[in-house]
Every structure is written in structure tokens, then in C-alpha cells.
Amino acid sequence: MRRFEDSLYELIVETSTNLPGDVRRAIAEGRSREDRASRSGLALATIAQNIGMAEMEVSPICQDTGMPTFIIHTPVGVNQLAIKRDIEAAVRKATKEGKLRPNSVDSLTGANSGDNLGGGTPVVHFEQWEEDQIDVRLILKGGGCENKNIQYSLPAELEGLGKAGRDLDGIRKCILHAVYQAQGQGCSAGFIGVGIGGDRASGYELAKKQLFRKTGDTNPVPELAELEDYVLEHANELGIGTMGFGGEVTLLGCKIGVMNRLPASFFVSVAYNCWAFRRQGLLLDAGTGEIREWLYERGTGISVEEEGAATEAAAEAAPEAVPDAPPSREVRLTTPISEEDIRSLRVGDVVILSGEMHTGRDALHKHLIDHDSPVDLGGGVIYHCGPVMLNDEAGWHVKAAGPTTSIREEPYQADIIRKFGIRAVIGKGGMGAKTLQALGEHGAVYLNAIGGAAQYYAECIKNVNGADFMEFGIPEAMWHLQVEGFAAIVTMDSHGGSLHADVEKNSAEKLAAFREPVFK
Incomplete structure (x- = not known):
């Protein structure tokens, strides 16, 4: 796998600097629903300009390049230890060249490793499959939105919503409350992944995996497809708006997954992601590591920004x-x-x-x-x-x-x-x-x-x-x-x-x- 490290480096750079097409379209659609003369309209205009600048400069969209988290499917017999070494080398190179910020900090001493490597960083999840190629997916989720993740144990009493039981309606209340509690601190307008069931650890993992779904897909479970549509419509009625400035657009995407649980436990886990929704993936040749296919539409040529300077409306913010x-x-x-x-x-x-x-x-x-x-x-x-x-x-x-x-x-x-x-x-x-x-x-x-x-x-x-x-x-x-x-x-x-x-x-x-x- 001579090219694996180079392919992984290319994946990191693309993820950090270039939002995928489905995310850009979701942001553009959100902009179309916001009053351009409002504070949220100004914020969305600045966001649109920033997306284009990051792509042009091949520089990080957001300075918090987050915890690099890889999910990798490999054919049986592929050396996963070698893959992990190549990932670490690619992460080290991307950090040195300013595509990632050095974010790995010793939890006891506070010392920064300087290269994004250390105990538990980057996060790498391996799974085997019976395909003959390697599927690598990466998400860069910053600390601001990671801190707004939340987990509920049902039944529960929720602020403003009352009792949330162990049913679909209780799940609905949890998700709406999750959007409410994030306010502008998670860089709204955002995207959420929801995991129903599991234990505390697997529930959060399931929630984060939902963020790898494409924004326009349809949930194969009819009840969850209906719930996703409901949340996306009604969460925007909360009026939180972009950056928490107030406005029409608070949520840009909602994806929900479900797994079995213990009888005594009923967890609803919510992974909140900011508008800078940085995730991308590759299909690689298992023998050489060469890139066969990009798994998400690359954002090049899909503009979120309208004509004119994005900040011209600043003085007119209502x-x-x-x-x-x-x-x-x-x-x-x-x-x-x-x-x-x-x-x-x-x-x-x-x-x-x-x-x-x-x-x-x-x-x-x-x-x-x-x-x-x-x-x-x-x-x-x-x-x-x-x-x-x-x-x-x-x-x-x-x-x-x-x-x-x-x-x-x-x-x-x-x-x-x-x-x-x-x-x-x-x-x-x-x-x-x-x-x-x-x-x-x-x-x-x-x-x-x-x-x-x-x-x-x-x-x-x-x-x-x-x-x-x-x-x-x-x-x-x-x-x-x-x-x-x-x-x-x-x-x-x-x-x-x-x-x-x-x-x-x-x-x-x-x-x-x-x-x-x-x-x-």
C-alpha cells in the first residue's frame, strides 16, 4: 500500500478546507430562508464568504480542526496496524503544514503534543467487510459543537417540555431540547446525529455515525424518516437562528439511528455539529492505497455566496x-x-x-x-x-x-x-x-x-x-x-x-x- 499515507493526507486536507456539496447546498437553502438584513443574515453571508476563501486558499474552514475521527472498513487480511501508522504520519504532516491545528493535549499535565498525536488521538475505528477495497471516512468535529453533545436517559423531565417517556414522542422531546440547549454556542445553524438505544458509549458512537449520512438521504425506517422531517421543520420554529442571533434558520439537518438496548436503560444520544460540517471519505485500492473514488461530492464549483461583498449588509443588521x-x-x-x-x-x-x-x-x-x-x-x-x-x-x-x-x-x-x-x-x-x-x-x-x-x-x-x-x-x-x-x-x-x-x-x-x- 505504497500510496496509502499520501491518500490519507489528501483526505485530511480536503476535509479541513473544502465543505462537501451536500453541506453547501443545505447552507445555501438555509440562507434563502433568512432575512438578509438581519444579524443572522449577516452571519450566513460571512459564513458563505468564508467557505469560498477556505477553498481558494486551501486553508482550514475553521481554526478548530477538532478531533480527527476515522471510520475504516478493510478487507480481511489487510494490515490494520500499518494503516494506523500511515494515518498518524498523515496527521503529523497535515499539522506541520497548517491544515490541522495542534489539538492533542495531555489531560493531566495540559501539555500540547504539537502534532495531534497522543493517547487516544487521532480516533480510529476499524471494521472488516467482505469487499475488496478500503472505505475510509473522516470527520473533523470541533470542540465547540462537541461540547454541546447531550445524552438523555428516559424517562426524564425536560425543561419546558415536561415528561419524556420511553417512546417515539419522548425521543422527539429529547431532540428538540438538544437543539434548544445548544443555542448559539455550537455555531448554529447546525446538524445533528441522534442515536437511540445502546449503552452510554455505543449510543454516542451511533449518534456520531449518523453524521456520515448524506444530508439528502431518506431514513429506511419509516418512523424515523417521519421524525427526522418533523425535527428539521419544527426545530427552526425555536427562533434561535445562526450564531444564536435569533432568526428563521437554526437546524440544517437531522439524522437518526437506532439499536437495541438493555431493558433497564433507554438512552437518547445527540451529536451536535456546527455549520462547518467537515466530513469526507474515500474508497481506496486495497493493494496500492490509490484513491478510487471520493465518497461525498467535493464542493468545488458549488457556491454558497451570492454576488457582492458578504459584509455589505453589516450596517443594516436589524x-x-x-x-x-x-x-x-x-x-x-x-x-x-x-x-x-x-x-x-x-x-x-x-x-x-x-x-x-x-x-x-x-x-x-x-x-x-x-x-x-x-x-x-x-x-x-x-x-x-x-x-x-x-x-x-x-x-x-x-x-x-x-x-x-x-x-x-x-x-x-x-x-x-x-x-x-x-x-x-x-x-x-x-x-x-x-x-x-x-x-x-x-x-x-x-x-x-x-x-x-x-x-x-x-x-x-x-x-x-x-x-x-x-x-x-x-x-x-x-x-x-x-x-x-x-x-x-x-x-x-x-x-x-x-x-x-x-x-x-x-x-x-x-x-x-x-x-x-x-x-x-
Whole structure:
């Protein structure tokens, strides 16, 4: 199998940088149902532009290239140990060349391996079959959407929906609740795979395997086909919208599988996937490793983007989820930012930032609670981002730089705002009551960038001014970035306004409308 490693490398690059055709069509169809002048319309326009940029640059669609997970079917007699060695070599090469972000972290020490290899990474599942070729499928599922996976044990009492029993209607309630609880933190509009039955481990595995189905297929089980259609229609009535901004499009796909279970257990497992639905597959010659066929339509030539610049509608974004808010406006700010400028901002304003900003994720926030910052953060901006970086003779370059989910920093953020005088925090998915209070007390705002738009934001970064805490690993280091024209939306302001709280409250009220039984 002389070509196996090369074929696997090609699969990784394609999966990371080029969304398959069925996913692109689902996103395009979602765009057609959204008001282009709304915040969700702006988000979808940016997403469409980002998809095209990633394909053109052959760079990661999203900076979080996730946990590489392979499902491989091999003929009897094929050396699976050799295949695994070739997978590891391909993963190492893809990481070195910036097609994957180094994401493998020691769970006890926090040390990043730097090459995406380590205990349990990448994930490789082997199965034998009686075909004469090798089927290899790969999914790159980022941490933001992985964290919104959820598992239910029936019967259960569900918020807003009441009792969910051990029947099809109980399963329906679980799935709707799973979409509700994800809000914008999983980079909606998203896709879900659902596993009914099994044990806790196999249920989640079944759910994730559903994500390998094509978006337009029909479930062979009539009851599940009906349930898939029901969920796809009615989950969009929750009004969560793209990025949790409110809107018409919350879910783009739903696939459900079932397996037997123990009498005492009834699990419903939901694997949530963001709009950056990166999965691809190959059929390989079992003797040479040569590519015979791509298993999902390659996205080349299928455009999600309409004519014109995707960001032209930014200043016209309408505050549909905050009926009493003033019209949105575009505000240009340069760091360091004054408290007066921050106090003038309201939820819905589009902020265009220039100047220096500083990345900070979990490791940095934990560190800053008890230590000084290596740079002056007064009037500054913290960007919740773990970029993909490459280093050459000219220095460091940003290959992908979208936002990470902010809620993980909720235990730290308010104290860090107070301690260092930060004026703006950028991330995705919003933050909680403690941070909102600190924004008001100290004159700061939360800016929601578009999750997954890693190429769009990388284009705004003009220089890497430096880095600290490289011992934390590239994603967790504190990068000092010079930006121009970095656009994000105020979703939490210094006056107590929170778009995230408003959308969640609104969607909770709509969720309650699905309390009564539908499937008898």
C-alpha cells in the first residue's frame, strides 16, 4: 500500500478546507430562508464568504480542526496496524503544514503534543467487510459543537417540555431540547446525529455515525424518516437562528439511528455539529492505497455566496430579537478603547476594530487570575481564539483565526475585566450573568464574532506582533495581533443588554409549545 499515507493526507486536507456539496447546498437553502438584513443574515453571508476563501486558499474552514475521527472498513487480511501508522504520519504532516491545528493535549499535565498525536488521538475505528477495497471516512468535529453533545436517559423531565417517556414522542422531546440547549454556542445553524438505544458509549458512537449520512438521504425506517422531517421543520420554529442571533434558520439537518438496548436503560444520544460540517471519505485500492473514488461530492464549483461583498449588509443588521432596541449602526474603534466609546455602544451595533488585540483561551484566563499580564491590557481587547499558526523565516503567520466558545471563560472573565481594565471581549455564543454585571460596572462590551469564519477573520490580521506563554501550546498561547477592519456584533453591552439572554428566553417560550404529544 505504497500510496496509502499520501491518500490519507489528501483526505485530511480536503476535509479541513473544502465543505462537501451536500453541506453547501443545505447552507445555501438555509440562507434563502433568512432575512438578509438581519444579524443572522449577516452571519450566513460571512459564513458563505468564508467557505469560498477556505477553498481558494486551501486553508482550514475553521481554526478548530477538532478531533480527527476515522471510520475504516478493510478487507480481511489487510494490515490494520500499518494503516494506523500511515494515518498518524498523515496527521503529523497535515499539522506541520497548517491544515490541522495542534489539538492533542495531555489531560493531566495540559501539555500540547504539537502534532495531534497522543493517547487516544487521532480516533480510529476499524471494521472488516467482505469487499475488496478500503472505505475510509473522516470527520473533523470541533470542540465547540462537541461540547454541546447531550445524552438523555428516559424517562426524564425536560425543561419546558415536561415528561419524556420511553417512546417515539419522548425521543422527539429529547431532540428538540438538544437543539434548544445548544443555542448559539455550537455555531448554529447546525446538524445533528441522534442515536437511540445502546449503552452510554455505543449510543454516542451511533449518534456520531449518523453524521456520515448524506444530508439528502431518506431514513429506511419509516418512523424515523417521519421524525427526522418533523425535527428539521419544527426545530427552526425555536427562533434561535445562526450564531444564536435569533432568526428563521437554526437546524440544517437531522439524522437518526437506532439499536437495541438493555431493558433497564433507554438512552437518547445527540451529536451536535456546527455549520462547518467537515466530513469526507474515500474508497481506496486495497493493494496500492490509490484513491478510487471520493465518497461525498467535493464542493468545488458549488457556491454558497451570492454576488457582492458578504459584509455589505453589516450596517443594516436589524435587531429582530430585541424589539425595543434602537436601529443598528456601524462604529469604528481603534485600540486602546476609551470607556466613553464603550458606553456609547448598544446591543446590535456592528463594531469594526483596528489596532492590537490579544488572544486568550482557557489556560491564559486561569493564569491571569493569579499573575500579571505580560502586556498592558488597559483599554484593550481579549479575543477568545486559538489560531492556526505557521512559522517560517519571515516569522509567524496566521492561517485561521475564528472565535472559540466564550462560556468556558465565565468563571474567570469578570475578574479579569476588573483586574486589567479590558474594554472588549470577543468570542462566540455569549457569556453569563457574572460577566454581564462586570461589563456594566467597568465599562466593557462583549462582541460576538462569527463562529467558524476562520479565513474571514485571518484576512483581517495584518501582523503578528508577538506571543507569550508558548509553553501553553499554540492554541492556548497569548498572541498579540495587529488587525484592521475586524467586524463583530455587540451582543452584551455595558447597560445590561444581552442578546443571548433575550434569544434564550424567547426560544424557551417557543419550546414549551411542543409539550403536547405528537407521535402516539
